[in-house]
Amino acid sequence: MMLRLICVCLLLISRVEAGELVLGASKADAQASVGCLFPMGGRGGIYGQDSVIGIKLAFERLQQPPLSYPPIRVLVADSSSKASKAARQVRDFVRKDGVRFICGVVNSSIALQVAEVAEEEKIFFIGTDHASSKLTSGKARDYYFRVSNNAQQSMQAAALYIKKKFNKGARAKPLRLAYIGPDYDYGYQAWRDLRDRLDYEGVNYQVETVLWPKLYEPDYSSYLRALVDKKVDLVVNALWGGDLVAFIQQANQTTLFKHARFANFDTGGNYEVLAALGEDMPAGLILSSRHHNNWPETDYNKWFVERFHKLTGRYPSYAAEGAYSGILAISEALRLAGPEASDEDIREAFSSLRLKLPEDPDGFVSFMNPLNHQLQQVIAIGETIPDRRFLPARMMLGNWMIYHPNLSEQTEPK
Amino acid sequence: MNSDHSVVRHIRSQESETATEVEMLPHGVSKNRLASKYLWLSLLVALIPLIGFASLYDSYFSQLVTRLTEEQLATRVAATQNEFRVFIRERKFEIQALTDQFDSPEYFVPEGRQNISSELESFLRLQVDARSVYGVVFFDEKGEVAWSFPDKREIGLISKNNVYEFEGAELIGPSAYSIERPSGVVLRTSRQLDVNTDQKGSIGLVLRFNSFTEILRGLDQGTTFRVLLQAGDGNTYDVVGQPVNVTENSVQKFSLLPGWSLHVIQDRELVMSPVERMRYWLIILMIFTVAGLFWLHMSISRRLNRQVESLIDSVEQVALGNLETPVAHVQGMEMLRLTQSIERMRLQLKKFIRSTLAIERQATLGQLAAGLAHDIRNPLTTIRTTVAALSRREKNPENKEMMSLVEEEIDRVNDVLENLLNFARPRDPLASRIDAKELLSSVVALVGASARNQNIELRMQCPPSMFLMADEGHVRQVLMNLLLNALEAMSVQGDLIALDGCQKGAEIALSVRDNGQGMPEDILAHIMEPFYTTKSAGTGLGLAICNTLIKSNGGRMSIESTKGEGTTVTVFLPVAEAQE
Numbered sequence: 005m006m007l008r009l010i011c012v013c014l015l016l017i018s019r020v021e022a023g024e025l026v027l028g029a030s031k032a033d034a035q036a037s038v039g040c041l042f043p044m045g046g047r048g049g050i051y052g053q054d055s056v057i058g059i060k061l062a063f064e065r066l067q068q069p070p071l072s073y074p075p076i077r078v079l080v081a082d083s084s085s086k087a088s089k090a091a092r093q094v095r096d097f098v099r100k101d102g103v104r105f106i107c108g109v110v111n112s113s114i115a116l117q118v119a120e121v122a123e124e125e126k127i128f129f130i131g132t133d134h135a136s137s138k139l140t141s142g143k144a145r146d147y148y149f150r151v152s153n154n155a156q157q158s159m160q161a162a163a164l165y166i167k168k169k170f171n172k173g174a175r176a177k178p179l180r181l182a183y184i185g186p187d188y189d190y191g192y193q194a195w196r197d198l199r200d201r202l203d204y205e206g207v208n209y210q211v212e213t214v215l216w217p218k219l220y221e222p223d224y225s226s227y228l229r230a231l232v233d234k235k236v237d238l239v240v241n242a243l244w245g246g247d248l249v250a251f252i253q254q255a256n257q258t259t260l261f262k263h264a265r266f267a268n269f270d271t272g273g274n275y276e277v278l279a280a281l282g283e284d285m286p287a288g289l290i291l292s293s294r295h296h297n298n299w300p301e302t303d304y305n306k307w308f309v310e311r312f313h314k315l316t317g318r319y320p321s322y323a324a325e326g327a328y329s330g331i332l333a334i335s336e337a338l339r340l341a342g343p344e345a346s347d348e349d350i351r352e353a354f355s356s357l358r359l360k361l362p363e364d365p366d367g368f369v370s371f372m373n374p375l376n377h378q379l380q381q382v383i384a385i386g387e388t389i390p391d392r393r394f395l396p397a398r399m400m401l402g403n404w405m406i407y408h409p410n411l412s413e414q415t416e417p418k
Numbered sequence: 419m420n421s422d423h424s425v426v427r428h429i430r431s432q433e434s435e436t437a438t439e440v441e442m443l444p445h446g447v448s449k450n451r452l453a454s455k456y457l458w459l460s461l462l463v464a465l466i467p468l469i470g471f472a473s474l475y476d477s478y479f480s481q482l483v484t485r486l487t488e489e490q491l492a493t494r495v496a497a498t499q500n501e502f503r504v505f506i507r508e509r510k511f512e513i514q515a516l517t518d519q520f521d522s523p524e525y526f527v528p529e530g531r532q533n534i535s536s537e538l539e540s541f542l543r544l545q546v547d548a549r550s551v552y553g554v555v556f557f558d559e560k561g562e563v564a565w566s567f568p569d570k571r572e573i574g575l576i577s578k579n580n581v582y583e584f585e586g587a588e589l590i591g592p593s594a595y596s597i598e599r600p601s602g603v604v605l606r607t608s609r610q611l612d613v614n615t616d617q618k619g620s621i622g623l624v625l626r627f628n629s630f631t632e633i634l635r636g637l638d639q640g641t642t643f644r645v646l647l648q649a650g651d652g653n654t655y656d657v658v659g660q661p662v663n664v665t666e667n668s669v670q671k672f673s674l675l676p677g678w679s680l681h682v683i684q685d686r687e688l689v690m691s692p693v694e695r696m697r698y699w700l701i702i703l704m705i706f707t708v709a710g711l712f713w714l715h716m717s718i719s720r721r722l723n724r725q726v727e728s729l730i731d732s733v734e735q736v737a738l739g740n741l742e743t744p745v746a747h748v749q750g751m752e753m754l755r756l757t758q759s760i761e762r763m764r765l766q767l768k769k770f771i772r773s774t775l776a777i778e779r780q781a782t783l784g785q786l787a788a789g790l791a792h793d794i795r796n797p798l799t800t801i802r803t804t805v806a807a808l809s810r811r812e813k814n815p816e817n818k819e820m821m822s823l824v825e826e827e828i829d830r831v832n833d834v835l836e837n838l839l840n841f842a843r844p845r846d847p848l849a850s851r852i853d854a855k856e857l858l859s860s861v862v863a864l865v866g867a868s869a870r871n872q873n874i875e876l877r878m879q880c881p882p883s884m885f886l887m888a889d890e891g892h893v894r895q896v897l898m899n900l901l902l903n904a905l906e907a908m909s910v911q912g913d914l915i916a917l918d919g920c921q922k923g924a925e926i927a928l929s930v931r932d933n934g935q936g937m938p939e940d941i942l943a944h945i946m947e948p949f950y951t952t953k954s955a956g957t958g959l960g961l962a963i964c965n966t967l968i969k970s971n972g973g974r975m976s977i978e979s980t981k982g983e984g985t986t987v988t989v990f991l992p993v994a995e996a997q998e
Contacts, residue, residue: 087568088543095536117543117568187626190601215658216628219551226635226657260599326662 025080027059034077035099035343037377038334040327041090041118041124042106044082048245051110051133052277056080061330064311072341073335074408079103085110087117089178094121105130107330112136112190119148125232125269128350130333132326133294135270136193140378147347149354151329151370152294152322155242155270156201161292161383161407162240162269163201168405170238172267173205182231182264184251185242187216194242194270200348206355212236213227220298221247224254236264244271249280252289261286268292269385276321278388278397284400285388292385295325298393298400299384301367308362319394329361329379358385363408381408440458453722465708472704473792476697491682494637496674498645502674503548503584503635506605509623510587512545513607514623516554524560526619531565542567550629552602557620559847564619572624576604582677583617586643589675592627592649595661601627603650628666636679646681647674654681725753733760741768783948787838794833802828837959847889847971851994854919854926855880856889861897861916865905869915876910880919885994886926888971893991896964900930900987903960906953908934912984925973925990942979964989 027036040059059078066073083085083090090109097103106129109115116133122129129148131139135157139148170179181231183198185191195214202209213232216228219276228251231239239260243251249270255261265288271277272291296317297309308328312320333354338345341353355374363381364370371382387403394400467810519541520526524533534542542554546568551611556564565573577591593604606622628857631647638645638657646654646662656662672680697897725748732745745761748754802825809821862878871878886893897917904915912934919928937945937952946965951958961977968975973994981984 086544086547088540088547091543092540120568189626195600211597213660214597215660216634217658218550218626218628223635226638230660293559361857400939 005163010347018176025056027064027078027080028057029077031077033075035074035101036076036105036334036338037097037101037237038078038107038331039094039100039101040075040078040080040330041083041093041106041114042108042323045086046085046246047115048085048110050321051245051323052080054276054312054324055108055132055216057316057320058324058327059314059331060325061308061311062328062335065332066335070236071339076103076331076335076338078107078331079391081408082383083109083111083114087114089244090114090118091121092172094118094125094127098125098127100413103127104354107334108132108327111188112138112193113188114190115139122147124277126347128334128347128354130330130354132330133323134190135294136190137197137378138189140192140376142376142389143158144375144377146351149333149357149360149372149379151271151333151379152326153381153383154378155190155382156197156382157378157409158270158292159194159197160201161385161405162198162267163207164407165267165290165405166202166209166238167267168203171209172378177208179207179238180212180234180236182213182218182234182236183211183308184215184227184231184239186244186247187218187371190244191216191242198240198269201313205286217243217247219247222250224251227251228255228258228260232258232260232263238265239273239390241266241268242270243268245275245276246280248277251287252277256286260283261289265290270294273321273386274322275319275394275397276323278394278399279319281399282396283398285397287388287390287399289386289388291388291401292383293322293401294381295320295322295363296386296401298382298391299383299386300363301364301405302364302366304360304364305362320398325362329359329373332361333357333379365406377417382409383407424806453726455721455724457715457719460713468707470706470713472701476693476701479505489698490644491670491872493726495680497671498634498637498680499674499836501636502630502678502680505629506587506675508627509550509605510585510607512548512551513605513736514585514619514621516541516545520556520621523559523619524558526564528558528564531567539567544833545623550626552626555604555606555622555624557606557622559618566624576602577651580652580677581651582675583834584675589650589678590622591628592651592653595653595655600659603627603630608928611922617697627655630658631655631657637680644683646683648679648681650677659790693710702734724748725750729753729757729760732757734890736760736764736767741771779948783838787835791835791839795832798828798831798835822971832948834957837957837963840963844892844966844970847892847967849887850889850890850970851885852890852893853882854884854886854928855882858917858919858928861894861901867899868902872905872908873913874905875914878913878917878919879919880917884919884921886928886990887994888973889967892967892971893989896967896989897928899960899964900989902989904930904932904934905984906984908932910935921993922990924993926993927988927990929986929988931984931986936981936983936985937979938981941971942977945977946975 019032028038030038033135039282040408042054042055043049044052052168075205077155077183079097081093081097083093097106104127106118106127109118109131112132112134115129115131115136116138119129119131119139127147131148131150132152135155135158136151137154140154141156152177153280166179199211212238212288213230215230217224217227221227239249241248246249255266267290269292270287271293273293273296273414275293275297275332277291278285299305301359308325309319312318321339336357337350341349342357345353355370355372355377357379359370359372359379361370361381365382368382370379372379383406384401385405386404387405388399390398390404391400391402392398429511441532470500483585506535519538520534522531522533525963543767545551546553553566553568555566555572555576556562563573563576574593576979577593580592581588581590583589588606589603590606592601593603597600602620603622603625603626606620627649630649634645634647635657644656646656646664654662654664664683670682674680728746728748732743733741736745741764745757745764747757805821805828807825809818809825812818812821858878858880862876866876873975874910899915908915914931914933916931917929918931946961947958948962949958965975968989968991974990975987976990977985
C-alpha cells in the first residue's frame with residue numbers, strides 16, 4: 005500500500021512540477037478539455053493532491069454503466085496560490101490546449117480573478133473549493149458555476165445553529181461574538197454572510213471584536229491574546245487549511261477554548277485539519293465542512309472514502325470531493341448538451357444540473373440554483389468527538405445538526 | 419530534748435549562712451545570661467551577612483531590570499522605526515517599478531483599464547499577489563481616482579484626508595475603521611507623464627493597514643511593553659489593528675513618520691514582568707527569613723533562659739535547705755541529664771543529713787539515758803527499798819495502801835528508764851533461726867486474752883517452714899509492741915487485727931494490720947521519731963525502739979496508714995539459710 009502511495013505521489017509531483025499532469029482521454033480521443041488549477045505545494049498543497057485523486061475517482065465513476073459520457077481530457081496545473089500565475093495559466097490553457105472548461109481554484113481572491121479571465125476568454129469556470137459567495141451573489145455570471153457549498157450557504161446553516169444553541173430567547177443578553185477570518189475576500193464575505201444571516205434569523209448578538217490575520221500567518225499569538233482579552237461567548241473562526249491547524253495548535257497553549265466556544269462553520273471540519281491536528285484537536289469544537297468522511301453514512305460516500313483510501317493509503321479532504329464533483333458536473337453537462345453544443349446550451353445544462361454526490365444524504369440530490377449558478381447541498385454541522393476510525397485523525401465530528409437547502413431563504417438577506 | 423533543739427538550731431544557722439552567701443552574689447549576673455548573649459550574637463552574625471547580601475543583590479537586580487528594559491526598549495524602538503520606514507520604502511520601489519511600466523497618459527484616465535495589455539495586467543496581478551497589497555489605484559492629473567485594480571472595491575479604502583508626506587511620497591489614510599473589512603492605507607507617488615504638456619499622473623498602492631500594525635509585534639511582548647500605533651487619522655490601534663482608547667499616563671511616544679507615531683505603554687501591570695515580580699518575591703523571602711531567624715533565636719533564648727531559671731531556682735531551694743521539693747524536670751537531653759543529676763544530689767544530701775541527724779540524736783539520747791540511769795535509778799532504788807521497809811512496818815491500812823502506790827509508781831519510772839536505755843544502747847542481737855509461724859502463734863497466744871476482752875478478732879496467717887534469722891527476743895518484743903499499739907489504736911473503732919507472714923525474695927515480711935482509725939499523713943511522717951507520741955500517757959519510744967531493734971537485726975520496718983481505714987506495720991527480716 006505504502007509503495008503504491010509513494011509511487012502515485014512521485015508520479016504526481018514530477019508531472020505537476022513540469023505542468024504536464026494529464027488525466028482522462030488522450031488529446032485525440034477527447035471531446036472536451038478541462039484545465040484544473042490547484043495549489044500543489046505549501047500549506048495548500050494537500051488540496052491539489054487530493055483533487056487529482058478526486059478527478060481519478062470521477063473518471064472511475066463515469067465509466068460505470070448505464071450512462072455513457074463523452075470522453076474528456078483533464079490538465080492539472082499548479083497555481084501556487086498566486087492570482088497572477090493562475091490568470092496566466094488560464095490563458096495558456098485556452099491558447100495552447102484549447103480547454104473549454106476551467107475547474108478548481110481554492111483561494112477566493114484568485115477565483116475572482118480567474119473568473120474575470122474566464123469571462124474574457126468565454127470559457128466556463130466550474131468552481132470547486134473556493135467559498136466566497138461573491139461570485140454567486142447578485143446577477144448570475146454567464147460562465148461561472150460552483151459545485152460545492154459557498155460561505156453564504158455555510159453561514160445560513162451557521163446562523164440557524166447559533167440560533168438553536170446560543171440564542172436563549174429575546175430577553176437574554178446578546179450573544180457576544182468575536183470573528184477572526186483571513187484578510188482577503190473569503191474572510192470578508194464569510195463574515196458579511198454570517199451577520200446577514202444572524203440578522204435575518206433575528207439572533208440577538210453584539211460584535212466584540214473582528215480580527216484579520218493575513219493568509220499563511222505563522223504567528224497567531226497576538227490574535228489569541230486579543231481574543232482571550234475580550235469577554236466573548238462564541239469565537240467564529242473562518243481560517244482554513246494549514247492556517248486553521250496552526251491557529252488551533254497555538255490556541256491549545258492558551259485558555260481560548262475554555263474562555264469561549266469555538267466554531268468554524270465552513271471548513272473547520274475538513275479531514276485535512278482533523279488529521280493534521282491528531283491528538284491536538286480539542287473536543288467540543290463546533291465545525292463543519294463541504295464533505296465529511298463519516299457523514300452521510302451512505303454506500304456512495306463509503307465507496308468514495310474507501311476507494312480514495314485504497315488508492316492513497318489516507319482519507320480524503322473535502323478538496324477531493326470538490327474536484328470529483330467538478331469533473332462529474334462538466335461531464336454531465338456535456339452529456340446533456342452534447343460535446344459540440346453552444347455555450348448557451350452548455351449554460352442551460354449547467355443551470356438545470358442535478359447531480360448525485362457522495363455528500364448527499366439518502367433521498368437528496370444536489371441541484372444547481374439557476375439564479376446564481378450555485379449548487380444546493382445539505383450542510384451538516386457537528387462537534388468534535390473522539391473517533392479513531394479515520395486515523396491519523398483522533399477526533400471526528402459527531403452530534404450532527406443537519407440543514408437542507410431552502411431556496412426561498414436564499415434571496416438576498418436584509 | 420534540749421540537745422535536739424540545739425542540733426536543729428545549728429543546722430539552721432548553717433543554712434542562713436549559706437543563704438547570706440547567695441544573697442551576696444552580684445545580681446547583674448542573673449539579668450545578662452550567657453545563653454541570651456550567645457543567641458543574640460549568633461543572630462547578629464547570621465543577619466548581618468544575610469541583609470548585606472540581600473541588599474547588594476536587590477540593588478544589582480533592580481538596576482539590571484531597569485537597564486535591561488530600557489536598553490531593550492531603546493533598541494527595539496529604533497529597530498521598529500527602521501522596519502516601519504523600510505516597509506514603506508519597499509512599497510515605494512514597487513510603485514516605481516509600476517510607474518516605469520505605466521508610462522503613458524492613456525493609463526491615467528477612467529478608461530485606462532481597457533488600454534492595458536495582458537502583459538501589463540499580469541504585471542498588476544503579480545503586484546497584488548503580495549499579502550500586504552490589496553490593490554493598485556491609478557490617479558489622473560487632478561489627483562482623482564481614475565480606476566483601480568483588481569476591482570473597484572479598493573477605491574472604498576481610499577481616504578481623502580490624513581495625507582502625510584514621506585520621502586517624496588504621500589501616505590494617505592488609513593480608511594475609517596469598520597467591522598466589515600480591515601482598513602487600507604494608500605501610498606502614492608506622482609510623476610510627470612508628458613514633458614510637452616506637463617501632464618502628471620500617479621499610481622497608488624492600497625496597502626493592508628494591519629501590515630503596518632504587525633510591524634510593531636516585535637516590540638509588543640505583552641509582558642514588558644504594550645505597543646500601539648497612532649496612525650495618520652489620529653487614532654491609536656493595537657498590533658492586530660483593533661482601535662484602542664489610550665488612557666494610561668505612562669505613554670512614551672516615538673515618531674515613525676510625519677503624522678504617525680509609536681506609543682509604548684508601561685503601566686504598572688505591564689512593568690511588573692515576571693522578572694520584576696521575582697525580585698519582589700526574593701525581597702519578601704529575605705524579610706521572612708530575617709523574621710524567622712529572629713523568632714527562632716528569641717524562642718530558643720527564652721526557652722533556654724526558662725530552663726536555666728528553673729534549674730537555678732531548684733538549686734537555690736536546695737542551697738536554702740529545702741530538700742523536700744523535687745528539682746523541676748526540664749526538656750532537652752543535656753538539661754534533663756543536668757536536672758536528674760541535681761535531683762540525685764538533692765536526694766543523697768537529704769539522706770545524708772537525715773542519717774547524720776539520726777546518729778546525733780541517738781548519741782545524744784544515749785548520753786541522756788546513761789545520765790538518767792546513773793542519776794535517777796540509784797536514788798529510786800534507795801527510795802523503793804525504803805518505802806518497802808516502811809510499808810512492811812506500817813499498821814495503818816490506809817498508809818500501807820499509799821505506800822504501795824508509791825512503789826508501783828517507782829516501778830513504772832524504772833520501766834521508763836529501762837525503755838530509754840534499751841533505745842539508746844540496745845543489747846547486741848543474738849541471731850538464731852526462728853520459725854515464723856511458731857513465733858507469730860506464740861505472740862497471738864500472749865495477746866489473745868486482751869483482744870478477746872476488747873472484742874477484737876485476732877487472725878494469724880503464715881505458711882509453715884518459713885524461717886527467719888534474727889534475735890528472737892528482739893522480734894518478739896517488736897511484735898508484742900506492735901500488737902499492743904494496735905489494740906490501743908482500736909479502742910475507738912475497728913474489730914480485726916491480722917498477723918501475716920510471707921516470704922518476699924530474701925526477706926520474711928511480718929505484718930500487723932488493723933482496721934482501726936488510722937493516722938493522718940502529718941502524724942505518719944513523724945511516727946518513727948523518738949519521743950513523738952499522740953497518746954496522753956505515752957513516752958513516744960515504742961516505735962522508735964522497734965525500729966532500732968529491727969535495724970540492729972539487719973531488717974527494716976515500714977508503716978502504711980490511711981485515716982479512717984487502718985494501719986499496717988510491716989517488718990522485713992532476712993531469711994534464714996537452709997539447715998544442712
